[in-house]
Amino acid sequence: MKLTLKIWRQEGPRAEGRFESYEVPNVNEEMSFLEMLDGLNERLVEDGQEPITFDSDCREGICGTCGITIDGKPHGPWPGAATCQLHMRAFSDGDVITLEPWRAAGFPVMKDLMVDRTAFDTIVEAGGYISVDTGAAPDANEIPVPKPVADAAMDAAACIGCGACVAACPNSAAQLFTSAKLAHLNLLPQGQAERFRRTEDMVETMETFFGSCTNYGFCQEACPKEIPIDFIALMNRDYLKAKLKNRKLAGRQG
Amino acid sequence: MSTVTLNAHAPTGPIADRWDEHRFSVKLVNPNNRRKFTVLVVGTGLAGAAAAASLAQLGYQVKVFTFHDSPRRAHSIAAQGGINAAKNYKNDGDSIHRLFYDTIKGGDFRARESNVYRLAQVSVNIIDQCVAQGVPFAREYGGLLDNRSFGGAQVSRTFYARGQTGQQLLLGAYQALMQQVGLGRVEMHTKTEMLDVVTKDGQACGIVVRDLATGEITSFNGHAVLLCTGGYSNAFYLSTNAMNCNATAAWRAHKRGAAFANPCYTQIHPTCIPANDEFQSKLTLMSESLRNDGRIWVPKSPDDTRPPHQIPEDERDYYLERIYPSFGNLAPRDVSSRAAKRMVDAGHGIGPLQNGVYLDFADAIGRLGEQVVKERYGNLFDMYQRITDENPYQVPMRIYPAPHYTMGGLWVDYNLQTTVPGLYALGEANFSDHGANRLGASALMQGLADGYFVIPTTISDGLAPLLGSPPVPLDDPVFAQTEQEVRDDISRWLSVGGTRSVDHYHRELGKIVWDYCGMGRNRTGLEKALSEIPALRAEFETNVRVTGRADEVNQNLEKVQRVADFFELGELMCRDALHREESCGGHFREEYQTDEGEAQRNDEDFCYVGAWEWKGPDTPQALHREPLEFEYVQLTQRSYK
Numbered sequence: 001m002k003l004t005l006k007i008w009r010q011e012g013p014r015a016e017g018r019f020e021s022y023e024v025p026n027v028n029e030e031m032s033f034l035e036m037l038d039g040l041n042e043r044l045v046e047d048g049q050e051p052i053t054f055d056s057d058c059r060e061g062i063c064g065t066c067g068i069t070i071d072g073k074p075h076g077p078w079p080g081a082a083t084c085q086l087h088m089r090a091f092s093d094g095d096v097i098t099l100e101p102w103r104a105a106g107f108p109v110m111k112d113l114m115v116d117r118t119a120f121d122t123i124v125e126a127g128g129y130i131s132v133d134t135g136a137a138p139d140a141n142e143i144p145v146p147k148p149v150a151d152a153a154m155d156a157a158a159c160i161g162c163g164a165c166v167a168a169c170p171n172s173a174a175q176l177f178t179s180a181k182l183a184h185l186n187l188l189p190q191g192q193a194e195r196f197r198r199t200e201d202m203v204e205t206m207e208t209f210f211g212s213c214t215n216y217g218f219c220q221e222a223c224p225k226e227i228p229i230d231f232i233a234l235m236n237r238d239y240l241k242a243k244l245k246n247r248k249l250a251g252r253q254g
Numbered sequence: 255m256s257t258v259t260l261n262a263h264a265p266t267g268p269i270a271d272r273w274d275e276h277r278f279s280v281k282l283v284n285p286n287n288r289r290k291f292t293v294l295v296v297g298t299g300l301a302g303a304a305a306a307a308s309l310a311q312l313g314y315q316v317k318v319f320t321f322h323d324s325p326r327r328a329h330s331i332a333a334q335g336g337i338n339a340a341k342n343y344k345n346d347g348d349s350i351h352r353l354f355y356d357t358i359k360g361g362d363f364r365a366r367e368s369n370v371y372r373l374a375q376v377s378v379n380i381i382d383q384c385v386a387q388g389v390p391f392a393r394e395y396g397g398l399l400d401n402r403s404f405g406g407a408q409v410s411r412t413f414y415a416r417g418q419t420g421q422q423l424l425l426g427a428y429q430a431l432m433q434q435v436g437l438g439r440v441e442m443h444t445k446t447e448m449l450d451v452v453t454k455d456g457q458a459c460g461i462v463v464r465d466l467a468t469g470e471i472t473s474f475n476g477h478a479v480l481l482c483t484g485g486y487s488n489a490f491y492l493s494t495n496a497m498n499c500n501a502t503a504a505w506r507a508h509k510r511g512a513a514f515a516n517p518c519y520t521q522i523h524p525t526c527i528p529a530n531d532e533f534q535s536k537l538t539l540m541s542e543s544l545r546n547d548g549r550i551w552v553p554k555s556p557d558d559t560r561p562p563h564q565i566p567e568d569e570r571d572y573y574l575e576r577i578y579p580s581f582g583n584l585a586p587r588d589v590s591s592r593a594a595k596r597m598v599d600a601g602h603g604i605g606p607l608q609n610g611v612y613l614d615f616a617d618a619i620g621r622l623g624e625q626v627v628k629e630r631y632g633n634l635f636d637m638y639q640r641i642t643d644e645n646p647y648q649v650p651m652r653i654y655p656a657p658h659y660t661m662g663g664l665w666v667d668y669n670l671q672t673t674v675p676g677l678y679a680l681g682e683a684n685f686s687d688h689g690a691n692r693l694g695a696s697a698l699m700q701g702l703a704d705g706y707f708v709i710p711t712t713i714s715d716g717l718a719p720l721l722g723s724p725p726v727p728l729d730d731p732v733f734a735q736t737e738q739e740v741r742d743d744i745s746r747w748l749s750v751g752g753t754r755s756v757d758h759y760h761r762e763l764g765k766i767v768w769d770y771c772g773m774g775r776n777r778t779g780l781e782k783a784l785s786e787i788p789a790l791r792a793e794f795e796t797n798v799r800v801t802g803r804a805d806e807v808n809q810n811l812e813k814v815q816r817v818a819d820f821f822e823l824g825e826l827m828c829r830d831a832l833h834r835e836e837s838c839g840g841h842f843r844e845e846y847q848t849d850e851g852e853a854q855r856n857d858e859d860f861c862y863v864g865a866w867e868w869k870g871p872d873t874p875q876a877l878h879r880e881p882l883e884f885e886y887v888q889l890t891q892r893s894y895k
Contacts, residue, residue, distance in 0.1 A: 012806060028533065032641075035535045042755040045801055045810060053807055055323065057496040058332045059536050060637065062421055065327050078640075085640050110467060111807040118444065121324050125436040129429035130388045134308040134706045135379070137386035141343065144397025154390040154415060157422060161326055190388050 001027045001093035005040070007052055008100045010109050013116075017109065019098070029089040033076065034059065034066065036088055053112040059084040061224055064160030067167070068113050069100040074164035074222040082162060082224040102167035106174065106209040117163050119209035120177060126205035127198035128181045130190050143189050156183035158225045168222035171211030176219040178206045179235035180227050186238060196242035203239050257456065258513050258867040260880040263667045264368040269886050270350075273372045276668065277711055281718035288313035291717050292476035292725055294461055296448045296503050298325030300420075300698060301681025302482030303427035304705025310434035312710055317474055318431070318440055319463060321447040321498065321812075326428045329484060329496040330701060333420025334541035334634065336404060336412035337384075337698040339377040344401055348409040350374045357696060358887045360406040360586050361661070361689020362839035362855060364519070364863075367886055368668060373687050376707040377699050381413055383706055387426040391415050404694035405542055406586035406894070412695045417541055417633045423698055427705070447812065448503045449743075451479060451510045451677060452726075452736045458510075458676035459726035462736050464744075466812065469805035471740055473733040475725040477717055478676050480709065481507055482701075485660035485682040487520065489820045489827065490772070491764020493657035494526055494539040500816035501823050504664050504683050512672040513865035513878060515665035515685035517823065518831035521692055521840045522773050523658030524590035527641055527651075528610040537656040538641055540613070541634055542694040545583045547618035547627065548651070550574050550590075552611050556601030562612055562650050573597060577850075581894040588691040588840045588853070589894055591655035595773050596851060598654070605652045614650035655773060659697060661688045661840065662830070665865040665880075669712035670704060673865075676716060680704035685863065690839025744804050747814045752797035756813045759794040760820065763787065767824045771831050776844040780832040784825065791821040826866060826875060833877065836860045848891070857889050 003024045010017030024040055031039075034056050041051035056066040061082040068083045070076035076086045091097065099113060107115040145153075157180070165176035182199055185191035191198070213232060220229045265272040265279075283291065291314050295306040298320040310316045322328060340353040353374035358365060385391065385399070391413050392400040401410040415422040434440040445466040452460040452473060460475035486501035487493035508514045525540045551570045558565065573593055578585045585593070594611050603609050619627050624647060628635070635646045642652070664672050664679035666686055671678050681701035688696060726732065770783035794817070802808040837846040837853035838860070846854045855861075861882050866875035 028531065030530050031533050032535070035533050038535055038757065039533060042757055045755045045799055046753060048799070048801060050801055051810060053809055057322070057327060057498050058329065059497060060332055060538055062418065063327045063329070063331050063496060064324075065322065080636075081640060085637070087640070087643075089643065114807065116467075117323055121326075121432060121435075121442075121444075124429060125432040129433040130386065131433065132383070132386040132430075133311045134304075134383060134430075134710065137379075137382040140341070140381045140385040140391075141398050143385075145393055146397050147393045147395050150390050150393040150397075153388070154422075157390050157415075157425065158418065160421075161324065184390065185388050188388050188390070190386055 001029065001091070003027055003091065004096040006096065006098045009052070009112055011111065013108055013110055027088055029087070031088045032059070032084065033086040033088060034084050053114050055114050056084050061085040062160060064162035067102055067162050067164060069102060069167055071098050074102065074167040075224055080224060080226045082160070102163050104166045104172035106166060106172055107163055120161050120163065122209070123174070123178055123202055123205050124181060127194065127201035128185065130185060131194060145189060149187055153184050153187045156180045156187070156227065156231055159227055160225060162224060164222040164224060165219035166210060168218040169211065170216055170218070171214060173213045174206050174210035175213040175232045175235065176223065176227060176229060178202050179231040182235045182238065183231040186234070195238065199235065199238040200242045203235065257511060258673045258865070258878055260513070260665065260673070260865055260878050261667060262366060262880060263669060264366055265668065269367060269371045272368050273375055280712060280715040283714045283718050283721070285313055287721055289315060290721065291315065292317065293478045293480060293713070294319070294474055294476040295480045295482060296461065297328065297482035297484065298322070298428070298431065299328035299330035299482060299484060299681060300424055300427055300701030301705040302328070302480070303424065303431045304702050305480055305482060305680055305709045306440055307427060307430035307434050308706050308710045309713070310439035316434070316440045317443065317476065319443045319446045319448055319461070321445065321466060323444055325431060325442065325444065326425060328424060329499050330424045330698070331421045332496065333698055334417045334539065335543040336402065336414035336419045336695040337380065337423060338404065338411050338695040339381045339413060339699065340374050340411060341378055341381060343399060344410045346409045348411050352409065353377060353411065355887060356407050357687065357693060358689065359892055360693035361691050362853065362892055363689065363857070363861070363884065363887070363889050364838050364882065365687055365689035366882060367884060369687050372708070373700060373703050376703045379707055380699060380702045384423055384426050387430060389415060389422045389426045402543060402546055403584060405545065405584045405590065406693040408581070414543065417543070417631065420698060423702065427702070449506065449740045449815070450736050451507045451674070452732055453510050453674060454726050454730065454732045456511070456675065458674050460733060462740050464740070467807060469803070469808065471737050473728055473737055475728055475733070477720050477725055478678060478713060480678045480680055481664065481683050482680045482705065483683045485663065486820070486823055487657040487660055489764070489824045490657040490768045491761050492529060492534060492537050492768070494523060494537050497536060500819065502816050502819045504679065505819040505823055507664060507672065507674070507677060509868050511674045511868070512677060513665040513867050514662070514826065515863050515865040516662035516830065517827045517866070518771065518834060518841050519661035519690045519839060520657060520827070521587060521659040521661060522591045522655040524587055524594055524655050525613060525653045526656035526658070527638065528605060528607065528654040538637065539656070539658060540638060540651060540653055542587070544613060544631060544634060547630065548583065548613040548615050549617055550583055550611055550613055552597045552602035552604060562614070571602070578894045585894045586691060586693060591773060592842060592851070594655055610652035610654040612650035613653045615646060616650070619647065659692055661685065661690060661692055665863065669715055670709055671716060678709065678713070680709060690841055743815065744811065747800050747811060748804060750796065750798050750800065752799045754797055754799060756798055756800065756810055756817050759790065759798060760817045762790055763817070763821060763824055766790065767827065771828050774842055774844050775831045777832065780828050783828045784832070787821060787825045787828065794821065829874065830864055830866065834860055834864065
């Protein structure tokens with residue numbers, strides 16, 4: 001098939017951006033979306049033009065490096081898939097496809113389709129961990145974790161930190177990312193000691209970079225791991241508890 | 255003149271006591287003195303993140319470098335199946351000694367006994383540590399940890415978090431690391447690629463890096479440099495490794511004096527989705543865990559093009575179960591891969607390109623129900639369906655072997671120090687524990703063992719004597735000189751102005767390495783590769799085209815340097831494969847096989863680690879041998895029958 005791509009080109013963080021059109025002939029429907037872009041880039045380089053800068057690494061939907069807004073949808077048309085997992089059979093001959101970077105003030109564009117997501121690391125740095133120095137751990141089976149709890153924690157921990165939730169949100173809010181990490185740790189018995197302090201610190205750090213949640217739910221739709229917004233409710237409840245009761249230091253459940 | 259001496263510093267005495275004895279004998283750095291030492295950690299996968307977090311907790315000043323935009327993106331994240339530990343929670347006869355034995359045997363008797371025993375010992379601590387960090391391992395209904403089986407073992411000792419074990423372990427290490435960043439004990443440099451090691455008087459004293467956002471070249475100094483930079487499967491171009499995985503850090507270290515060991519030991523993983531076409535950018539692994547319940551088969555008659563469900567049971571060859579009845583579908587990776595290759599080569603291949611074998615879940619679905627299979631492997635099935643547009647609940651998966659992991663790497667001693675004092679290598683970047691073939695679920699174990707438990711103990715032995723001496727200052731000429739060499743190299747690539755892309759040459763190189771140094775190797779092919787690679791490299795150096803500038807984000811500039819290193823490394827892989835006139839593990843020389851087509855070792859002549867010393871760009875590397883001695887395991891012909 002033959003496609004037209006309208007791609008956001010921006011030379012650097014402070015440069016003005018613009019859309020440029022590229023004709024891509026001979027697209028095979030077995031190709032992944034990024035392989036299609038690889039092919040375009042090879043052609044551009046061999047013609048002496050600047051290739052399109054985009055991030056990608058594992059190409060299996062697990063590292064969270066890739067992320068392109070395709071026709072207005074972060075990661076494109078397939079639900080539950082990262083950009084790298086999208087295949088060209090999702091498109092048809094003659095399609096015009098628009099490619100943009102994540103659009104969010106918290107993720108400044110570095111070049112073309114590449115953005116800076118350092119803010120996510122800063123949120124984790126604020127409390128997204130369980131403090132246990134190497135060597136200090138008890139036997140792994142010392143604390144049983146009920147299977148449903150472990151499963152729910154795993155559902156939340158599946159987040160790949162790609163930022164699609166922020167890109168999809170009209171407010172550029174990062175509640176889904178932050179709440180997924182909080183739910184992962186706050187649900188587990190190991191995470192109780194720091195639960196309220198963690199919640200306050202991560203939420204407040206998040207708010208310095210990102211907008212507020214007004215329950216649109218677009219984040220859940222865009223998430224390549226289909227992480228549900230229920231975790232946001234859980235986060236809000238813990239945050240409220242932490243604030244109202246000053247549970248920061250209590251370190252107990254409930 | 256040779257500067258390389260291979261002293262493994264491997265302790266002697268009863269094997270179970272060696273690590274304890276060694277821990278007692280290493281020099282220590284008192285907690286108040288640790289902040290006087292700076293350690294540079296390159297790479298933030300399991301080994302790097304675990305090491306950086308643990309060293310910072312101990313009180314060392316740690317600086318961390320990754321070319322990713324976040325430390326959480328390192329390729330450890332993609333590991334699917336699990337991590338081994340000798341917990342014996344299943345009461346099925348496991349023990350530290352059994353994990354040690356399985357690993358040595360799995361590696362075809364080409365690893366150091368002392369190292370492997372230590373790995374088995376600390377495996378149990380790793381699980382404890384990860385659980386305490388909140389890694390959501392699979393659990394049974396009673397709340398205790400669940401296990402499954404992996405290849406090359408007859409016990410269930412593999413801990414897992416759905417099909418995302420690597421992700422969860424890496425996030426655990428990453429979170430521990432980010433905590434230390436928040437505490438100000440770790441300085442984090444993302445989007446920063448190491449391009450050289452700086453040495454002074456034969457001792458590592460720092461690194462030269464390029465800021466991938468601005469292109470700025472700078473140096474960092476420290477008392478020790480830890481390379482935790484992964485393996486080199488991308489020398490094959492198509493592999494299961496991530497697009498950006500590269501050998502540059504390890505290779506530049508090699509060119510600064512670190513011996514490179516066993517480069518021909520590469521692992522071709524049996525269960526990957528077969529390649530499709532020219533445009534394919536990488537291959538996708540389907541976890542070995544699938545072989546717990548999936549059955550591998552091909553049609554008995556060659557060129558049978560019927561769809562799988564029309565092929566009756568008695569016209570199928572479940573060849574792993576037939577040839578290896580006691581391990582069956584859980585035969586180790588090298589053995590299973592070669593068996594698949596033999597089937598495809600004999601015309602039994604399936605799929606549109608006849609380049610695969612079936613991995614069939616029909617029996618498992620019949621026995622356990624679709625729901626249970628979905629719980630165990632749902633995300634892998636989804637991944638498969640997305641790529642192939644086939645539903646593995648209904649149609650058997652098509653799989654074929656693909657480059658996945660490299661057992662070879664920088665030579666290290668028992669302390670994980672390379673042949674350059676002050677320079678260490680951890681995880682897949684070193685050669686140490688897997689011999690000639692790695693067992694499934696052992697890479698995560700080794701990366702975390704090195705990072706959490708080995709290096710925090712052994713590094714003080716190298717640092718303690720340096721107490722009172724600050725790192726070599728950045729205004730020392732060695733830094734300016736190394737930086738200049740890096741800048742010159744970059745300018746050279748930008749000024750070639752040829753006609754073909756970097757990817758083109760990478761693909762062509764990969765074909766040569768795969769064809770002649772892949773699953774089957776022989777003298778004629780390797781000699782051919784050794785003449786084709788330099789010829790292609792000469793063309794690459796004069797005809798590659800890199801657009802853009804040095805002082806901006808320039809992904810082709812990043813790539814061209816990595817591919818240049820793959821050229822040199824690919825050549826060394828072939829030279830090593832040529833010199834090793836035996837078959838062992840993943841290194842299969844067609845001239846040396848048993849009557850049944852299994853790998854035939856030659857312990858008389860090749861029971862050693864082959865470590866290569868860089869001799870300059872125009873001289874072939876020189877081989878050094880570290881003899882391997884086995885006191886606790888008897889060398890036998892490996893059998894999984």
